Amino acid sequence: MNTLIQNVLVHNEVQDILIEKNIIKKIAKHILEDNCNIVNGTDKLAILPFYNTHTHAAMTLMRGYSDDLHVHQWLEKKIWPFEENISEEDVYIGSKLACLEMIKTGTVYYNDMYWFFHGMARAADEMGLRASICAVLIDMFDSETAKQQREVNETIFREAKKYSDRVQFAIGPHAIYTVSEESLRWCSDFANENNVMINIHLSETHHEVEECMKKHGKRPIEYLKDIGFLGPNVIAAHCIWLDDNEIDILKDYEVILSHNPTSNMKLSSGVFPYEKLHKKNIKMTLGTDGCASNNNLDMLEEMKFASCKAKLDSMNPTLMSAEEIFNMATRNGAEYMKINGGVLEEGKVADIVLIDLNNTMMVPRHNIISNLVYSATSSCIDTTICNGKILMENGNVDGEEEIIALASEAAIKLAEKV
Amino acid sequence: MNTLIQNVLVHNEVQDILIEKNIIKKIAKHILEDNCNIVNGTDKLAILPFYNTHTHAAMTLMRGYSDDLHVHQWLEKKIWPFEENISEEDVYIGSKLACLEMIKTGTVYYNDMYWFFHGMARAADEMGLRASICAVLIDMFDSETAKQQREVNETIFREAKKYSDRVQFAIGPHAIYTVSEESLRWCSDFANENNVMINIHLSETHHEVEECMKKHGKRPIEYLKDIGFLGPNVIAAHCIWLDDNEIDILKDYEVILSHNPTSNMKLSSGVFPYEKLHKKNIKMTLGTDGCASNNNLDMLEEMKFASCKAKLDSMNPTLMSAEEIFNMATRNGAEYMKINGGVLEEGKVADIVLIDLNNTMMVPRHNIISNLVYSATSSCIDTTICNGKILMENGNVDGEEEIIALASEAAIKLAEKV
Numbered sequence: 001m002n003t004l005i006q007n008v009l010v011h012n013e014v015q016d017i018l019i020e021k022n023i024i025k026k027i028a029k030h031i032l033e034d035n036c037n038i039v040n041g042t043d044k045l046a047i048l049p050f051y052n053t054h055t056h057a058a059m060t061l062m063r064g065y066s067d068d069l070h071v072h073q074w075l076e077k078k079i080w081p082f083e084e085n086i087s088e089e090d091v092y093i094g095s096k097l098a099c100l101e102m103i104k105t106g107t108v109y110y111n112d113m114y115w116f117f118h119g120m121a122r123a124a125d126e127m128g129l130r131a132s133i134c135a136v137l138i139d140m141f142d143s144e145t146a147k148q149q150r151e152v153n154e155t156i157f158r159e160a161k162k163y164s165d166r167v168q169f170a171i172g173p174h175a176i177y178t179v180s181e182e183s184l185r186w187c188s189d190f191a192n193e194n195n196v197m198i199n200i201h202l203s204e205t206h207h208e209v210e211e212c213m214k215k216h217g218k219r220p221i222e223y224l225k226d227i228g229f230l231g232p233n234v235i236a237a238h239c240i241w242l243d244d245n246e247i248d249i250l251k252d253y254e255v256i257l258s259h260n261p262t263s264n265m266k267l268s269s270g271v272f273p274y275e276k277l278h279k280k281n282i283k284m285t286l287g288t289d290g291c292a293s294n295n296n297l298d299m300l301e302e303m304k305f306a307s308c309k310a311k312l313d314s315m316n317p318t319l320m321s322a323e324e325i326f327n328m329a330t331r332n333g334a335e336y337m338k339i340n341g342g343v344l345e346e347g348k349v350a351d352i353v354l355i356d357l358n359n360t361m362m363v364p365r366h367n368i369i370s371n372l373v374y375s376a377t378s379s380c381i382d383t384t385i386c387n388g389k390i391l392m393e394n395g396n397v398d399g400e401e402e403i404i405a406l407a408s409e410a411a412i413k414l415a416e417k418v
Numbered sequence: 419m420n421t422l423i424q425n426v427l428v429h430n431e432v433q434d435i436l437i438e439k440n441i442i443k444k445i446a447k448h449i450l451e452d453n454c455n456i457v458n459g460t461d462k463l464a465i466l467p468f469y470n471t472h473t474h475a476a477m478t479l480m481r482g483y484s485d486d487l488h489v490h491q492w493l494e495k496k497i498w499p500f501e502e503n504i505s506e507e508d509v510y511i512g513s514k515l516a517c518l519e520m521i522k523t524g525t526v527y528y529n530d531m532y533w534f535f536h537g538m539a540r541a542a543d544e545m546g547l548r549a550s551i552c553a554v555l556i557d558m559f560d561s562e563t564a565k566q567q568r569e570v571n572e573t574i575f576r577e578a579k580k581y582s583d584r585v586q587f588a589i590g591p592h593a594i595y596t597v598s599e600e601s602l603r604w605c606s607d608f609a610n611e612n613n614v615m616i617n618i619h620l621s622e623t624h625h626e627v628e629e630c631m632k633k634h635g636k637r638p639i640e641y642l643k644d645i646g647f648l649g650p651n652v653i654a655a656h657c658i659w660l661d662d663n664e665i666d667i668l669k670d671y672e673v674i675l676s677h678n679p680t681s682n683m684k685l686s687s688g689v690f691p692y693e694k695l696h697k698k699n700i701k702m703t704l705g706t707d708g709c710a711s712n713n714n715l716d717m718l719e720e721m722k723f724a725s726c727k728a729k730l731d732s733m734n735p736t737l738m739s740a741e742e743i744f745n746m747a748t749r750n751g752a753e754y755m756k757i758n759g760g761v762l763e764e765g766k767v768a769d770i771v772l773i774d775l776n777n778t779m780m781v782p783r784h785n786i787i788s789n790l791v792y793s794a795t796s797s798c799i800d801t802t803i804c805n806g807k808i809l810m811e812n813g814n815v816d817g818e819e820e821i822i823a824l825a826s827e828a829a830i831k832l833a834e835k836v
Contacts, residue, residue, distance in 0.1 A: 063793055064784040069735060069736060070735060097778060268735045270730075295788065305723070312682070315688075361714055364829030366833060375709070375713040378779075378796075379522070379797040408782045
């Protein structure tokens with residue numbers, strides 16, 4: 001059945017939006033359409049939803065498990081021991097909790113990297129979201145492991161075709177300090193041959209750059225360039241510790257950056273060189289990172305962190321305007337991830353969020369985009385539609401209680417095993 | 419009628435909380451009490467509410483009106499022209515919108531500075547919140563204005579006794595660059611004689627420090643010390659540009675700091691020297707500043723900004739732990755503002771917030787305080803109780819629609835007059 005959103009504020013006018021299957025069929029005043037599902041858009045605003053370009057969704061199970069620690073303690077004493085007992089079923093339910101949170105906060109797409117691909121993919125598929133999903137590839141420079149990891153990825157790539165088109169396989173070499181040159185080259189070739197995206201953590205810490213200099217005599221992005229890894233199908237998360245030459249390389253190779261400001265601050269990773277990247281017109285998107293380091297998946301919050309941080313870092317309050325970060329969090333993500341959306345227009349996929357304009361944080365209406373970026377919290381998100389399907393209406397998501405109960409139980413059991 | 423909150427999680431146990439008038443009468447399991455108002459606390463957590471120590475509440479009318487500008491443009495082209503036509507009635511409705519937002523985000527106290535004292539005080543009184551309210555004092559170094567401003571404050575101080583005890587008059591010299599030494603000395607004497615608090619903006623920008631050095635040959639806090647202004651009744655907002663000697667002075671005089679991280683970032687004001695202040699055990703509280711610079715009054719968000727910012731500034735993720743910033747935002751505010759609260763205990767005032775533990779952002783429950791600080795958004799706030807009175811239950815506040823309609827109208831009219 002078609003869906004008709006009536007009397008909603010869209011592009012500064014109160015209009016109707018007709019959705020046919022997964023496509024925005026028409027945006028106009030007073031659309032007449034029989035036999036369709038009516039959504040009351042009165043006092044609501046239709047906006048693009050969020051496209052979150054760096055997550056570890058199942059790590060919602062670790063929300064609040066490990067905070068306020070130095071990175072090595074955080075990993076060695078808390079994260080890794082917790083992960084030791086994690087099962088595909090845990091990843092499935094953790095990812096469902098993440099999807100639920102994303103739906104509640106207006107996100108329809110996430111770019112995910114974690115263990116147990118099928119647990120991750122099943123969750124995204126069932127919950128109705130779009131996702132790029134990587135089976136994380138780590139070989140620790142061991143050629144046997146490398147071989148086995150490549151085979152695993154080849155198998156998963158074939159198996160992944162069984163999921164909805166919303167769920168895309170991507171190749172996920174974890175980072176240059178956990179993946180051999182041989183495997184990095186293989187990932188790049190595999191991605192190019194099979195037309196899939198590549199997901200990598202890059203230049204997140206100063207230590208990573210120092211180690212790369214010691215080992216390869218060059219900086220991380222120079223190293224990746226020299227081994228033929230970089231290209232417009234690479235999404236590089238973090239990208240904090242960059243020099244000018246590396247920024248030029250990112251530009252030349254059209255690499256897509258995922259900026260993760262909250263995680264970078266909370267883990268004390270470093271300062272994202274936004275001003276320089278912006279001047280060079282680098283492709284930038286926004287991501288929350290996982291709940292072990294953020295500790296939520298809330299893109300509204302992430303936009304405010306990103307913009308306020310950029311302003312202070314440059315001592316220039318005009319930098320990263322509300323409109324700019326809103327585009328980074330919405331349109332850029334859709335465009336760079338090759339989703340036929342990124343704008344609310346006829347013929348585009350029906351990815352739509354409705355905002356409650358009567359929420360105090362959206363009042364008054366001097367500037368709606370400013371209200372969204374600098375004031376709104378998730379309490380303003382009323383309805384989330386992905387690929388034409390209503391995933392949340394009036395704040396309610398089907399099956400919410402069960403997901404919360406199962407995820408709580410799984411998380412506590414895993415903590416008890418540590 | 420007494421209020422009984424049943425089966426609520428408090429101090430890590432499911433218990434009941436009995437409120438008699440404005441006081442927590444009893445916290446225990448299965449309290450038997452006839453003829454009282456029952457609040458169902460199942461799957462909810464009782465916590466201290468937030469005490470916001472720096473606001474300009476009525477500036478909610480300017481939310482989204484002026485962003486992404488250099489400070490002088492922001493003030494001269496936008497804020498001041500908007501304020502030119504503001505009336506007591508505008509301030510009243512803008513403050514009511516602010517109170518509504520604070521109730522929705524779990525805040526029960528705010529320390530406010532703005533124009534039209536009675537508009538401000540009436541709003542706080544009617545909305546049921548606690549507030550310290552200043553008639554902002556600015557004399558621009560003109561002795562006639564100074565005299566007139568002092569008389570205004572003396573009059574208001576007498577008139578302010580008509581409001582509820584929740585609403586306290588405070589004296590509000592705006593800043594050292596807008597108020598003469600004569601008036602600053604007068605404020606201090608007046609506050610000491612009448613046992614009221616003093617509210618001032620202090621060392622917010624580098625420019626302020628430079629101008630002070632030129633004019634007085636010393637830094638702002640040295641200057642205020644030398645004129646006898648500082649003491650434990652002074653709440654100094656911002657306090658960014660401090661040297662070591664000034665930090666020692668703040669310690670010696672037991673000055674209360676209001677840290678406003680989001681505003682400081684968004685306006686590119688500078689970096690709060692948290693690590694040094696913490697080492698010296700300076701009295702610190704948390705404030706949001708006004709909606710013209712933040713752009714909301716959400717203390718949950720402010721806690722996360724404060725902590726993540728402190729961690730990155732020091733490159734030390736152990737700094738400003740979840741518990742520490744939670745205490746700053748709750749207990750410290752209550753204690754330093756001399757409210758008989760700051761802890762959920764029998765005999766203390768019944769200032770209580772109930773959190774929805776089934777909100778995705780509170781799941782799982784490895785660490786509830788971490789969830790509140792690093793994950794929760796205002797969608798988790800279920801019930802707000804101030805001084806024994808329920809101001810919000812299940813997310814609903816009486817009269818909400820009318821406040822939003824009137825505030826929207828007032829804001830748009832003011833913008834049209836510019």
